[in-house]
Amino acid sequence: MDSRVTKLPSESEVIVIGGGIFGCSIAYHLAKKGKETILLEKRNICSGASGRNGGQVIQLEGREKEPANIKKRLALTRENNIILKTLSRELKIDLEYRRTGSLDIAFTKEEWKELEYVVKIQEKAGDREIALLTKEETLRLCPLLTQEIKGARYRPSDGTINPFFYTRGLAENFVKHKGEIFTWTEVKKILRKNGKVCGIETTTGQRIRAEKVVNVTNAWSSFLIPEIDILPLRQTAVVTEPAAPLPVCPVEAFIKGEAIYANIQSERGNLIAGGLDSFRLSRQRQYEERIFLEEVRGNAKIFSCLYPSLKDLSIIRAWAGTMALGPDFAPVVGKVPESEGLYMAAGFYNGMAYAAIVGELMSEMIISDRTPSLLECFDPAKYYRRKFVWPKTYNCTSLAEFFARK
Amino acid sequence: MEKKANVLVIGAGPAGLCAGIETGKSGAKVIVIDENTRPGGQLFKQIHRFFGSEQHHAGVRGFEIGEMLLHKCKEAGVEMMLSSVVWGLSPEFRAGVVREGKRSMTITADKVILATGASENSLMFPGWTLPGVMGAGAAQTMMNIHRVLPGKRALMIGSGNVGLIVSYQLLQAGCEVKAVVEILPRVGGYKVHANKIARLGVDILISHTVLEVRGRERVEEAIVGRGDRNLRPIPGTERTISVDLVCLAVGLTPLSELAWLAGCKFGYFPLLGGFVPLHNRGMETTVSGMYIAGDASGIEEASTAMEEGRLAGVGALESLAFISAAEADSRRKEIEQNLLMLRKGPYGDFRHKEKEKIYSEWKKVKEKAGGYH
Amino acid sequence: MRIEKHPVLPDRPAGKKVDIFVDGRKVEAYEGEPIAAALWAAGIKKFRYTRKEKQPRGYFCGLGRCTDCVMTVDGVANVRTCITPVKGGMVVQTQKGLGIWKKRQMSW
Numbered sequence: 001m002d003s004r005v006t007k008l009p010s011e012s013e014v015i016v017i018g019g020g021i022f023g024c025s026i027a028y029h030l031a032k033k034g035k036e037t038i039l040l041e042k043r044n045i046c047s048g049a050s051g052r053n054g055g056q057v058i059q060l061e062g063r064e065k066e067p068a069n070i071k072k073r074l075a076l077t078r079e080n081n082i083i084l085k086t087l088s089r090e091l092k093i094d095l096e097y098r099r100t101g102s103l104d105i106a107f108t109k110e111e112w113k114e115l116e117y118v119v120k121i122q123e124k125a126g127d128r129e130i131a132l133l134t135k136e137e138t139l140r141l142c143p144l145l146t147q148e149i150k151g152a153r154y155r156p157s158d159g160t161i162n163p164f165f166y167t168r169g170l171a172e173n174f175v176k177h178k179g180e181i182f183t184w185t186e187v188k189k190i191l192r193k194n195g196k197v198c199g200i201e202t203t204t205g206q207r208i209r210a211e212k213v214v215n216v217t218n219a220w221s222s223f224l225i226p227e228i229d230i231l232p233l234r235q236t237a238v239v240t241e242p243a244a245p246l247p248v249c250p251v252e253a254f255i256k257g258e259a260i261y262a263n264i265q266s267e268r269g270n271l272i273a274g275g276l277d278s279f280r281l282s283r284q285r286q287y288e289e290r291i292f293l294e295e296v297r298g299n300a301k302i303f304s305c306l307y308p309s310l311k312d313l314s315i316i317r318a319w320a321g322t323m324a325l326g327p328d329f330a331p332v333v334g335k336v337p338e339s340e341g342l343y344m345a346a347g348f349y350n351g352m353a354y355a356a357i358v359g360e361l362m363s364e365m366i367i368s369d370r371t372p373s374l375l376e377c378f379d380p381a382k383y384y385r386r387k388f389v390w391p392k393t394y395n396c397t398s399l400a401e402f403f404a405r406k
Numbered sequence: 407m408e409k410k411a412n413v414l415v416i417g418a419g420p421a422g423l424c425a426g427i428e429t430g431k432s433g434a435k436v437i438v439i440d441e442n443t444r445p446g447g448q449l450f451k452q453i454h455r456f457f458g459s460e461q462h463h464a465g466v467r468g469f470e471i472g473e474m475l476l477h478k479c480k481e482a483g484v485e486m487m488l489s490s491v492v493w494g495l496s497p498e499f500r501a502g503v504v505r506e507g508k509r510s511m512t513i514t515a516d517k518v519i520l521a522t523g524a525s526e527n528s529l530m531f532p533g534w535t536l537p538g539v540m541g542a543g544a545a546q547t548m549m550n551i552h553r554v555l556p557g558k559r560a561l562m563i564g565s566g567n568v569g570l571i572v573s574y575q576l577l578q579a580g581c582e583v584k585a586v587v588e589i590l591p592r593v594g595g596y597k598v599h600a601n602k603i604a605r606l607g608v609d610i611l612i613s614h615t616v617l618e619v620r621g622r623e624r625v626e627e628a629i630v631g632r633g634d635r636n637l638r639p640i641p642g643t644e645r646t647i648s649v650d651l652v653c654l655a656v657g658l659t660p661l662s663e664l665a666w667l668a669g670c671k672f673g674y675f676p677l678l679g680g681f682v683p684l685h686n687r688g689m690e691t692t693v694s695g696m697y698i699a700g701d702a703s704g705i706e707e708a709s710t711a712m713e714e715g716r717l718a719g720v721g722a723l724e725s726l727a728f729i730s731a732a733e734a735d736s737r738r739k740e741i742e743q744n745l746l747m748l749r750k751g752p753y754g755d756f757r758h759k760e761k762e763k764i765y766s767e768w769k770k771v772k773e774k775a776g777g778y779h
Numbered sequence: 780m781r782i783e784k785h786p787v788l789p790d791r792p793a794g795k796k797v798d799i800f801v802d803g804r805k806v807e808a809y810e811g812e813p814i815a816a817a818l819w820a821a822g823i824k825k826f827r828y829t830r831k832e833k834q835p836r837g838y839f840c841g842l843g844r845c846t847d848c849v850m851t852v853d854g855v856a857n858v859r860t861c862i863t864p865v866k867g868g869m870v871v872q873t874q875k876g877l878g879i880w881k882k883r884q885m886s887w
Contacts, residue, residue: 241857244877269830269877290667293494293502297510312855315493441843443864453787467787525844535847537824537837544841544861552816553791555780556838579782623835624824 003040003185008202011209012038012180014366015200017187017224018216019043020050021163021352022345024170025359026214026366031177033363038208039171039179040200042186042220046167049218050351052289052321054237054263054272055163056250057084058102059155060127061350062329062400063118069330070125072377079374080357081157087356091169095161096267102158103138105149105253105306112150119153130155143247144307160250160264161352170359190215190224190342197341212366215336215344218351219287219324225336227385229327230346232286233396236320237274238299240313244269248307254397255302262306271313273303277395291320325349326378327388329403333358333378334371344380407511411437411485413722414501414515416492416664419447420708421700421715422521423475428719429519430482432728437513438479439487439503445479446472447523448543449708451550453578454571456709468708469550475712495664497693517695517722520665521715524658524679524701529563532618538625542572542655549579557651561628562586563616569655570599576653577606584647587614587630589637596753616652617644625650658705665702668693673767677760678704684768688738689718692771697721704764706749706757713745781820797867814860814871815841815848826850826860830876851878 016027019041030037041047059077064070088095106112119132131154138152139145171181186203190213199209215224219232243265251262263272276298281288296318304311326332326347331354336342343366348354361372371379391402413429415422418440426438438445452468479486487505494502501513526541533539538557542564545556560581562573565588573583583603591613593600600610611630617639618629632643658679662672665683671692672681682704689697697718700711717738724734749758784790794809801823808817815838818826825835826848839847843862852858852871856878860871872878 242877243856244879290669293496293500293512296494296502314857318494442862469788525842526840528839535834535836537826537835540837540839541841544839547841548816548819548838549782550788552812553782553785553788554816554820555782556819558780578786624837 001180001182003182003202006182008182008185008206008208009038009180010207011199012036013210014038014212014214015040015208015210016214016216017190017200018218018220019045019167019171019181019183020048020216020218021046021167021170021355022218022348022358023214023216024167024174025355026216026345026362027179028170028174028177029359029363030366031174031179033367035363035367037174037179039174039181040185040187040202041181041183044183045171045181046164049321049323050163050167052235052237052319053163053323053352054250054261054274055160055266055352056102056158056261056263056350057081057097057161057353058158058250058252058350059353060122061252061353063104063114065118065121067121067125070122070127073330074125074127075374076357077353080353080355083356083360084161087169091173093165093169093172095165095169097159097161098264099157099159100249100264101141101154101156102250102252103133103142104153105138105145105251106151107149107253107255109150111254115151115153127155129157141247142249142251144309145251146306146308158250162267163352166352166355187224192339192342195338195340197339210341212341212343214362214366215342216346218346218348219322221324221344221346225342225344228332228336228344228380228383229386229388229390230332231325231327231390231399232283232322233325233394233399234281234286234288234320234322235275235277235396236291236295236299237272237318238296238303238315239317240271240273240310241316242269243271243310243313246271246310251306253306255305260299260302260306262303270316271303271310273306274299275396276302277397280391280393280395280398282393283390287322289320289322291318295320323349325399327383327386331378332380332383333362333375334365334380337381337384407509409437409511409513411435411513411515412726412728413437413517413519413719414439414499414513415519415521416501417447417521417523417700417702418442418445418486418488419521419523419700419711420449420471420475421523421702421711421718422447422519423479424712424715425519425521425697425699425719425722426484427475427478427482428716429723429728430479430484432723434723434726434728435485436482437485437487437515439490439492439501439513441489441491443489445476445486445488449475451543451546452708453550453575471708492664495668497669499695516726517697518668519697519699519715519718519722520662520683520691520702521698521700521711521718522661522664522702524660524705526654527657527659529616529654529656531616533620533625536619536621536625537623538621538650539619539652539654542568542653545651545653546572546575549581550575555579555581556653557581557625557649559584559649560651560653561616561630561647561649562653562655564588564655564657565593565595565600565610565612566655566657567595567599568658569653570595570603572653572655573603573608574599574606577603577608581651583608584649585630586610587616588612589615589633615639619652625652628652658701660702660705662698662702665691665696665698668696670696670698671771673764675704675760675764677756678706678764682764684764684771686768687742687765688721689714690721692768692775695722695725704757704760710745710748710757713741713748717741717745780822797865799865799867799869799871801871802873808865810867811864814850814852814858814863814865814869817865818860818871825873827874828876833875850874
């Protein structure tokens with residue numbers, strides 16, 4: 001419902017703020033468990049980062065080298081993978097979830113060494129299916145890739161999903177369970193009194209009472225909960241015209257020092273390539289959703305470096321979107337300290353791999369008031385009121401360096 | 407590759423060419439860019455004589471006007487870039503261009519004039535995707551430019567000027583026009599055009615619409631039927647017409663993607679084709695230094711498009727100090743007079759009113775925001 | 780069918796006649812005219828079949844916008860025939876679904 005034409009209720013048991021993949025997942029699970037829930041969204045469902053990504057489901061993204069982090073992330077994403085297998089049936093919509101496997105490609109000898117090291121650590125930390133592929137093995141799997149590669153990290157159970165169907169499917173099923181969605185409804189502040197949450201106020205001055213509020217606005221969450229610093233991060237992508245099915249799978253690679261992912265094909269045949277951020281931007285500019293000419297060109301160039309034989313495919317669309325990172329490059333999920341009834345989930349670099357399980361666990365947490373063990377390590381208390389000195393301007397690549405140095 | 411210009415005109419149809427001539431002849435470095443292999447936009451398929459007064463080329467056929475404009479462009483020193491697609495436009499007026507599907511380049515300009523025209527609307531009914539159903543403009547291109555007959559027996563959907571004129575041209579080219587159907591209870595276009603085809607024996611079926619098009623892998627017949635006051639088909643009035651061509655002349659929509667990209671504010675003006683970038687009397691959009699002209703600024707006619715192109719050009723010239731304010735004012739006055747004449751009468755009046763609304767919406771936005779960027 | 784005599788338009792400028800090959804069949808065309816016009820003149824109206832429903836599609840907007848008329852030309856899929864000029868010896872194929880690129884097949 002559009003709150004510009006429909007009246008908002010005066011109260012609800014739970015208010016979920018944010019109509020992205022996490023908001024819809026949490027709201028769906030709450031409603032399914034019989035909790036009176038409303039969802040408020042500033043724009044439309046799936047308007048932010050949830051609708052501005054390649055749809056890759058990568059269980060352990062990046063080149064994570066910290067065994068403890070590897071363990072806690074994998075514990076969640078494995079569960080998520082299990083849910084995704086049956087979620088299409090549950091939501092009665094084909095989410096186009098496909099296990100295509102994923103690659104992290106090395107272009108230089110140094111990178112190959114890094115991958116060897118990463119794979120060793122990740123194996124040790126419990127990732128049993130991860131494998132290191134030689135150049136020949138990689139090209140057998142993905143024959144259109146450039147011959148320039150040295151080898152790759154491969155995880156067969158990674159894959160892709162249609163992020164729009166995923167989000168909308170959850171949203172529609174939330175409504176089926178008597179949940180209510182209000183779009184074009186921006187929350188100005190979360191109302192708190194004596195260490196307790198008591199509701200929200202919209203930008204049009206309307207108030208809704210609630211004892212439990214969940215802030216899942218990701219890149220925008222620090223505007224509502226300034227005590228926890230979540231860093232917005234802008235990324236860009238281009239989409240090609242549809243092509244016949246090609247033997248490609250989600251790829252992570254660093255090309256010429258730029259972070260890039262060149263994603264699979266969508267079910268309709270379009271290829272999505274992106275991730276490039278060619279210049280550093282201020283924190284404020286990370287919210288820019290228009291894409292710059294250089295970025296379209298840069299993404300296209302890197303895409304054709306990766307897949308030289310596909311360079312004649314036309315680009316038909318491009319976008320920019322704002323994701324977010326938690327202070328340790330890790331997600332922040334759970335109860336917000338000193339505000340009873342206030343919850344948050346933010347900082348997922350690859351939300352598609354987490355949203356289903358986090359929705360289920362968060363709904364349990366909100367109903368039972370106990371933190372599930374899988375979520376303990378993401379407790380917001382760790383970052384509460386802590387000051388972080390972020391770089392003034394940054395992009396994905398510079399942040400990766402920044403975090404590596406810490 | 408990088409290229410610079412004082413004025414970048416996007417679109418080489420009547421509006422774009424006139425904008426190019428106006429700015430080029432006063433000394434500005436002008437690039438007119440178009441994605442097609444030849445300039446002129448839709449002018450070269452207009453083989454009918456234009457209406458209006460003498461300075462609006464009354465009695466001259468569209469393609470002849472096209473030839474004349476191209477000649478003037480050359481004289482004015484306008485650089486014409488063809489087969490070049492503008493795929494992006496930044497608020498700083500940097501345009502991303504791909505030439506001939508291969509070479510990528512950037513053009514930076516002080517001022518931008520958008521003259522991107524319009525595209526034909528389509529209409530959905532069972533069979534609308536069969537080969538042989540096409541836009542009326544598409545049929546016109548095929549017969550008048552490429553000299554290929556789009557069909558032997560045609561049905562025209564829509565009796566606006568495009569529907570009437572293309573029907574006449576189909577007859578001229580040797581195609582039998584079985585009927586023109588019009589869902590409203592009156593003919594949409596000029597009486598003169600309607601009479602012309604009526605004299606040649608073409609029925610204009612008012613309060614009728616197409617219900618279905620049938621055929622094995624191509625158009626073979628069309629079912630038309632009468633509609634009631636609420637435009638719903640009345641059962642029992644269906645009849646089958648044997649045709650191999652169905653033309654859709656159901657209106658145009660402004661092509662304004664580049665204006666969206668550059669951050670222009672829009673308004674909804676259904677009588678002018680839908681969403682239109684707001685602009686002032688001098689054709690400047692809500693983004694300072696970006697102008698719009700022709701069908702992209704609201705669906706009208708080639709004659710108004712040409713005048714609007716000139717107006718946009720005058721605005722760009724004045725702000726770049728190629729001409730004095732007094733000179734600009736006197737040129738604008740003349741052009742506005744012409745436009746006023748073109749927007750008179752039962753087919754012009756509403757356009758005049760809608761345009762006035764656009765100007766006042768533009769003013770409101772500007773006053774509220776103090777400029778968008 | 781080509782329009783040889785027109786009451787208003789001057790005679791068609793004499794273009795260079797060339798042959799193109801459409802699904803193996805030799806078709807006469809004028810160099811520089813859109814592929815779609817050459818095909819229509821030769822009575823060919825089906826340009827491609829859609830991916831899911833396998834429905835035929837032909838010439839629709841004539842401006843290069845709707846992409847209804849795409850075919851596989853010289854091994855490249857999704858070529859908009861209404862705006863792509865004819866060159867002598869072109870190999871044009873009715874496209875099925877999204878088509879297959881010759882280049883891609885070679886690289887597999």
